[in-house]
Amino acid sequence: MAEAHQAVGFQFTVTPDGIDLHLSREVLKHIYLSGVTSWRKRAIRFKNGILTGVYPASPSSLLIVVIATMSTIYARIDPSLGMIDTIKRTMPVSGYMTVQTQTVFSAILFSTGLWLSLILMLRYTLKALLSYHAWIFESHGKISFCTKLWLTLVKMFSGRRPLLYSFQTSLPRLPVPRVDDTITRYLESVRPLLDDEQYNQMEVVANNFKKDQAPKLQKYLILKSWCATNYVSDWWEEYIYLRGRSPIMVNSNFYAMDLLYVTPTHRQAARAGNVVHAMLQYRRKLERGEHAPRMFNTTRIPGIETVLCASPHPQIMFYVLSSPPLLLRDPDFVQHLSDRKHLVVYHKGRFFKVWLYYGGRHLWPSELETQFQRILDDTTEPQPGELKLAALTAGNRVPWARARLKYFSQGVNKASLEAIETSAFFLTLDDEVHGYDPEKLRSLDLYAKSLLHGKCYDRWFDKSFTLIAYKNGKLGVNAEHSWADAPIIGHMWEYVLATDCFHLGYTEEGHCKGDISNGLPPPIKLQWDIPLECQEVIEDSYMVAKVIADDVDFHGCLFDEFGKGLIKKSRTSPDAFIQLALQLAQFRDKGEFCLTYEASMTRMFREGRTETVRSCTSESTAFVRAMEDKSTTSAQRLDLFRKAADKHQNMYRLAMTGSGIDRHLFCLYIMSKYLSIDSPFLKQVLSEPWRLSTSQTPQQQLNMVDIKRFPRYVGAGGGFGPVADDGYGVSYIIIGENLITFHISSKFSSPETDSYRFGQNIRQAMLDIRALFDQKDKKEKEM
Template identity: 75%
Template structure:
């Protein structure tokens, strides 16, 4: 085999007259280039680490301070007020060092101390400034004088004339504050008031007051202590108890997906598209490892977001355990594992100290697609272990994958940069098919239940028609983090790398690259039975997912803004209206909000079903209510929602505080009926907005077809809906709706129709003359014979 000969770096033959040693110059050259690249990478990482560590100052500023102090020795002006003299007199080995040398050393030491002091002063000044959140509660388009002054001070503190790096502002981010128990309980009772009758509410109020008067103070003290000690009092417990300690399957229940470009497919060659996308991901990873990405700035283009979650994007795997999983993050791994038709292949991503070129990656992936070998015994559905319950997978991993070839192959998967699945069935949006997004979403979310490695930080999925997508594990990061990477990859793929006229990757092909190697497995019958059990369990979950992708093209963010309201509030109120029309009742609603303005921040819950939203929905369903009355109630509900969202973003949310109080109570063995009740309440409507244009790499006004379709997740409650939406540009909103077929009361397609009609009905409030025409434009498609629309 050609690749076997290339793998040999040297050959030697023992002869009677000595040893004949032959070295392979190509291999030695590759070893040399790899070493140079590795040291260059370490040097760049060290340099960027220093630059981020001293930001907003620069290493050059240290030299300026040193020169200034040295100059004072000759001007006989002591800016240190005698401190340099004190340092000079207390230097060790005075008898061995001249007076002049000691003076120079004392000036350097004082200058270094002064420089560090100024850095920390700037850093804590910026942290104090970023702790101010009054700006977020001001009306859109209006800015008070105090906020303008604050904005000027922040910009002066942040930007020192050089480009900040990804982690430059990490040390300046404030800690997430712990809300007062009284405020949290008051907001909680306010949030459940519209969902409970008088008797239920009075009971909940009694439980809340008993908790506040008896146990809350003790639990709060421990939580405040943790907030002083830890960088974030929520995030570590959130990761452990919400994600890693869950023993149920993570497929559908936890993992989420992100789709490809909606209207554009750059090439229909599967291997070529995968080659460009993988190469773009390697470029992103290199910049990420070096910290060279620009920091994510939100809110007036000034307030930095925490970037901690991005550190574990690549070479990360969720490792199953009996009681709890762990997140394993490795560094500097240079291979990829590819799944195709039941076989696992290992592909090296580097040669001669550089990334493989897109054309070289295309060749490697095409070799896998052309491979006609059969799966080994038990290999076809092996990945179903990651789709089933966690405990059987943990036990199977210990028993059958802890030694021999199975361990070597599993290590290759778990240490890979990420996992690539080359699917054999085309997917993607097709305007001619009403359910094309439905099948695309289900393929990304669960596939065949054995063709994605659900434990990897993310699985890249490639389809034979050139479409792509991502399935992401949730414990290590939230959707905006994966979305940031995905935006970079799509923009790089389409506008920087490109394709030839035939649809191939650009560049020459190095046909001397060794072929991808098959991972080897020895899976006994007992293990194959466990794999089959996990597969059947996962398949029942996948078959129960009722998905509908809904493109709303009647209007978008542009028209909503002309109505002088928040697009997110507009959509959330439309979801409340759709929910009531679908179920005839209101329910506890989860909307995800980020808390990344704080160090190590992740998410908070916005309880979108407010008393104001309920009043608005009832007015919309009241034939006797006038348009003016409905519009007034809409504005009131919209303002309430925006205020709730702002409170959640600024650390004054409800649910993370109560969650942490509950964790402390379990540690202390304190029983709290109130906390038990709160933590057991079901979220029958779970919603999330997918961020877009985080990087602004593509001008969607100039290239309106180059827009993403967003992503989604599985249903949270057995009898509820999961809704993810993305506001794409000015004229498109995409909804991803999930529920369960096993629930007779839910139907994702029907709910999508309710959302469409609710959006149009609300927009009609701003144009009363078009009310009747617009409201009749959309009709709900009936469900025939009591069966769900599929």
């Protein structure tokens, strides 16, 4: 064991002459190097704390202010208008200083106060500038004078080299929309889904709410917005994610895929070694304030009881509740630690602890490969109950929470569970082969299912993310959703894949580059003592998870007929184009329209996460009906398409700038439960199912790879599980100029859905919309 290996470096023997102490120079060297690394990290964090604390100014600017003040004093000019003299007279220690020292000390105090005041003024000025959102509503390629002036001022007041938290205090708060605006937009969004009688009833219920209950709820919500940094985010995280008691596997967690066409090495241990090292480099940048927080060293810890019945998936709102949130207790919580120095690896039913540091530094990729190969070569059998232990994180939350308290709160089980929950992240060395293979029809479908749920017991679904390395060298990530949204994982994943392929590289034999230090302690096999009763709980959780996993119908659709390049030439937003294609595909698939969810970001506000764009509009339904009506001309269809696309773009911009519908209604609903106000309108709104749930995966956030030069080094994006029992979940990524990948999920148990069929409908819808532009271009050439 590694502990025994390290212990030999420090020994002592009791003799008649006293204690004979033996110290190992090698061990002392590692202790020294670890101490140096620790203090270096503390120094970096302290420096970053100062830099972010005074941003957009810099510490050196204080010296400039002090020098300028002192210069004016020696020039017999008083810039303080008498304040320096006042400070000098009121200083309690003035009797112990010379007159000149008093003057200098008073000038420094005045300069510091002036400097801090200037920082506050700069921050509030920057916050006012960042509250300007008119630029986002301007036509593409047309920038008004106000926006040009705004850009200039933002550059002036933004300072240089911002760090992770530099803009935190300058970001504006998310505004609370007016109730009248939210109700109006809500009624507009449901109009195409209701007949006249249903719409009139909804209008009456909405107007009654607006008149009777909304004013009181709105006042309290505005008060919350003044007290909280973001009036949505804390409730969204708690009630949508952490209070859900049903499984988070499939329902909440999401996945990200490896490079689509390229596998840098087919050696499983080598690929894992490079990528883990790249992740450690990324974490170092995070610790230095250069990247996103809470990604590493983070675990979701289960709670036991809750009265609130919420779906764990972010794209499903609340169902009917029976009691106010004041009675709720013991939700899950997110545990975030700092600077964890190990990860836990799962392989063929065994858990291993691997140290990430040696001699005060990160392990090199070649050293990590050696560690992972040792695990792959280990032939020991899993201990009783160990094989499917992780199924506890895949099943219902209450049995897992109770088992955790009863069976994992002491002894070896507690120590081993702590090793998992406090690890930097979780790694699965999978014994299967997956990845995209154009020769195999369902390769992408099986790859997606494996990343989303695997065998239901070979991913630790509570970890912020699980890295999955397959036998053929392919990779993937399964991410827990409560701590952050997909763009955060996407940012890290782009960095890791680019670093793996273009910076670290491999030898000709496919191994990691670099030497291996002698004396590297081997991985530590975690020990378990799992009684039969606990094994039964594990098996029950596994069966619950397996039913969910077996019901997931996945289809990965690579659309390479055209992409962003051609769409932009048509002067249309690629996102609006795809959303309208999805509406057309949905109508052809089911013969009706449905409430549609599209995720948008509210990152322009402090602690902003997501908002909903309701993509099914009166304009989009008019376009779809025209496409299915043989009597309409191409020109008429194209005109309706333009109107629908403009409408969608405007709704997306409203959502991004804090004028969305659903988060406001969600918070009004939570407030109504706190105040014990029964609202039929809010109950109905928040129980409506999203039968088409969509999300776009961001691409090229870092621009570390020039995909024009390296077109095969593109990611395949990621996806999520089905949202409604009889609906579709669709994630899509616009890759470069000529490729769009769709990840489509539904449930086998629904007779109304078929993911492959829906993928074919999307493909045909995309082609049919393109044909409208082709016909237009053809007519223009003929003229």
